[in-house]
């Protein structure tokens with residue numbers, strides 16, 4: 599069983615993916631971490647993020663154990679990831695790892711931007727999680743405030759809009775809802791309600 603969850607930054611897709619995987623006893627892969635780790639490794643080696651050769655060699659040499667690195671969590675790491683993610687050869691180098699992960703029994707949940715469209719077009723369940731940019735920015739802003747980071751709401755919103763535009767506008771595997779994906783708008787939906795909606799969808803799929 600493969601569950602594909604796509605959507606923009608701060609839509610709630612990561613939280614949803616983890617909750618589902620725990621609930622079902624499946625493995626879970628946050629595919630954004632792969633791109634974040636590639637960007638980190640390119641920068642650590644002193645190259646520009648746009649350097650195709652450096653980014654592809656970082657993607658080919660990726661060590662999954664390094665995905666736990668707390669340095670991969672922040673906004674800067676996400677923005678850097680979005681830049682290396684535009685390079686088709688980087689995306690190609692990361693495909694086999696994601697597909698092998700998805701194929702493991704009894705099932706896997708993968709979240710990202712192109713899981714339902716490119717990585718696992720035959721996924722059993724596809725969900726595209728979204729929310730308005732303002733609501734997503736407000737969520738991110740609240741997280742920053744809770745951590746005492748002095749970032750303005752306008753800066754957070756601008757970052758979210760720029761990242762959406764880059765991820766949805768790239769030529770190769772842009773962020774997109776697969777035609778057969780369920781659209782889940784979390785603008786006015788808490789995580790519990792979103793979780794219940796998806797569990798209901800999966801139960802219906804399994805019983806068919």
Ligand code: DC
Pocket residue numbers: 607629630631633634676677679680683709710711712713761765
């Ligand atoms: O989900 P995230 O914020 O951790 O992702 C960081 C960036 O990585 C995102 O802005 C674009 C890229 N990404 C991608 O291109 N394809 C994926 N499947 C996952 C992430």
